[in-house]
Amino acid sequence: MTQPPRPAPTRRRALATFGAAGAAVLLGDVARMAHSQGAGPLKLGFQVHRTGIGAAYGRWYERVATAAVARINDAGGIAGRQVRMIAEDDGTDPRRGAEVLDRFANLHGADLVFGPLFSNVVIGSAPRAAELKMPYFVVSEGHHVASGTLNRYTLQPGITDVKSQVRSVAPYVAANIGRKVTMIFPDFAFGHDHREFFTDAIAAQGGEVIAQIPVPPAETSFTRYFPRIPRETEVLYHVMVGPAVLTFVREMGEFFGGRGPALFGFIDSLEAVDIASPGLEFLEGSHLWEGMPRFAQPDQTGHDARYRAAVGVDDTGASIDDPRDVSTYAHMFGVWETLSVIKAGMETAGYRGPSDRPALIEAVEAMTDMPLSDDHPQGDKLFNGRTHQVFGRQSVSRVEGGRLIRVHETSVEDTLYEDEVDYTTRPF
C-alpha cells in the first residue's frame, strides 16, 4: 500500500506561502487596530463549558447569553454600538480556560470576557486575565472572588456566592429540618466553600455538622460513599455537580429506601435533571436551595415571565422545544444579569476601546443597588464594589407532587457578611 511520495515543496513556493500567511496576519492586526477604538461592534468573549463535566450548564449558559445579547442589540446595543459575542469552549478545564483567555485577547481582540461557572476554571483563568489586563466577569458562585484570592480584573456581579447562600439558608435548615447535619459535597473549591461556610453557619444556629463526605468531581458511582453517613444524622446536606448528578441522587434514594434522614440539597445536585425522572420519587417532601425557582411560582413576576420567554424555558423550567431538556434555571440567570451589568458599566464609563478597561471596572465597582427589573429578573440585588461580589435573595423550595414549590425566601440582608478584601485599593 505504498504511495508515490509527494513532491517536496520548492523553496520558492514555501517562501511565498509564508509571506502570504504573514501578510494575512499583519493585515488582520491592522484591521483590528483600526476597529478597536470606538468603531464597529463591541466584542464580548464568552468562555463557555461546551464540553467536559460542565457541559449541561454550558449549553444553557450559551442559550441565555445568546438571548441576552440579542435583547441588548435589539434595544440599540451598548452606547449605540452593536455587540458581537464570540464563544470559545474551555472544556471545563482550568488550563484550557487560561488558553481561551489568550485567544480572546490576541486572536479575537475581545473587549472583555464573561461567562465561566466552574470554580476550577475561574481560579485557573483569573490570574491570566489580570496579566492580560482583561476584565473577567465570572458567573461561578464560588467564594474565591469575595475572599480576595483573585484580582481587580475579576468581578462577579451577576450571581451570589456560596458563602452568602449557605449563611442565609442555615437558619431555615436548623429551625425546620434538623440540627445534626452530614454534608456530602464535591471535592474541589466549590464543594470546599460549602464545607467551610455551612459548617460555621449551622454552628451559629446551634446545630452541628457531624460528618463531611467529599466526593471526587468526576465520580460516576456513589453507593460506596453513603455508608459513611452516621446513623444519628437528622439532615443530609447534599450538593453535587457534573454529568453523574442523576446517578448520585438515584443511588441516594436506593441507599435509604425511604427510611433515611431528611434531605436538604443544593439544586446543583439536580440542575438539568427532570425532577420527575424514574427513581427520584423519594425526593418528595425534601428541600432544595434554589438561586431562582425553576418552576414558575404563584407570585411569578412579569420580569420572570419575560425572561423565561426570552431564553426559551417553560413554566416547569424545561426547554419550550423539548420538555426533556431541563434547564439550569437556578444558575443561568447570572449570565443574563452579568450582561445587563456589562452594558450599564460600559455606558457609564463611556467605553470606547481596550484603553477604557480600567474605567469600565471602576464604573462597575461604583454600582450598588440593582432593583428587580427585566435587567435583573431574579430579584433586587446589592453589589459590593470593594469585594467585586453581588448579593441577592435565596429561595428554599420543597418538592411537592414532582414540582418545586418555594417555601422560604431570604432577604438580601440575610446574605451579607463582612468584607474580606478591598479590590479597589489594588492597582490596575
Add this chain to the structure above:
Amino acid sequence: MEFGPHLMLALLEGAVTSAVLALTAMGLSLVFGVMRVVNVAHGAFFMLGAVAAWWIAQLVGAHPALGFAAALLAAPLLVGAGAMLADRLILARVGYDPERTIVATIGLMYVIEQTVLMGFGPDARPVAPPFDARIALPWVERTAEGLALYWPWGLSITAYKLFVIAAAAAILAGLWALMTRTGAGLVMRATQQDRDMARAFGVPVSRVFARVFGLGAALAAMGAVLVVPIQQAHYLMGGDPLLLSFIVVIIGGLGSLPGTVVAALLIGMTDGIVSVFLSPTLAKIVATLAVALVLVFRPQGLMGRARA
C-alpha cells in the same frame, strides 16, 4: 454503619464492579493474546457500547425492558462490526506492528470520542433499567432476647445489580465454551499459540484477527450495556474502564483468560472494600501499586506463562 452490614455492602458493590470489569478486561486480554495488539481504544469501544445502548433504547421506546433487551443484543453487534471495520482499515494496514498499533489505537480512541461528542453531545444520558426493585437485606444483632434480625439503613441491592452479576457470569461461560468447544475457538487458540504455524495449516489469520478484534470490542460493549442503567452514557466514560482493564490484564497475565477473570475478581473486590471503608481514590492507588509489584516480581502475571 456497623462493620458487618458495611462489609456486606462493600462485597456486593465489589461484585458488581468485578462482573463488569471481567467482561471488559476479557475483551482487552483476548485481543492482546491472539493479536499481540495493545488496544488503547478499548475504553472508547466501551463508551460506544453505552452510547449505542442509549440510542437503541430511545429508538425502541416502549417498555424499558424491551429497549434494554434490544440494546443488549444489538449494541455489541454494532460496536463489534465497527471494530472489525477498524481492524481492516487501520490495524491491517500497519501490519499489526506493536508500536504502530498503539499509536493507531490512540488515534482511533480520539476519533471515536470526538465523533460521539459531535453526534451524541456532551451530556450524560440515562437508560432505564429493565427492572429496578430494591431488595433490602437483613442483618443479625445481639439483643436482650438473643439474636434478632433487623434491616440496617442502606444494606440493600437492586434486582438489576444482581442481574448484572448473573449476566456477566453467563456471558463469560459462553465465551469459555466458544474458545474451548468450537471450531472458531480452536482457530483462535491456534493463532494465539503460533500465527505462522496456524497460517501454514490453512488458518485464515487475517480473518481471525478481524473477528477477534470485533469480539474484544463487543465484550467491552456488553459490559457497557450492563453498566449503563446503573451509571449513564457519557462521551468521556471510557477512561476508567480502560485503566482498570489494563490493570486487570497485567495482573492476570497478558493473554491469559482465566487469569483475567481471577484478577478482575481481585481488583473489583479490593476496589469495593477499599473504596467503601477508606476512599475510592485509595482504591485506585492500591490497584496501581499492585500492578507495579506484579510487574517487578512476576512480570508474566499471576497466571501467565513466562515466555522463553
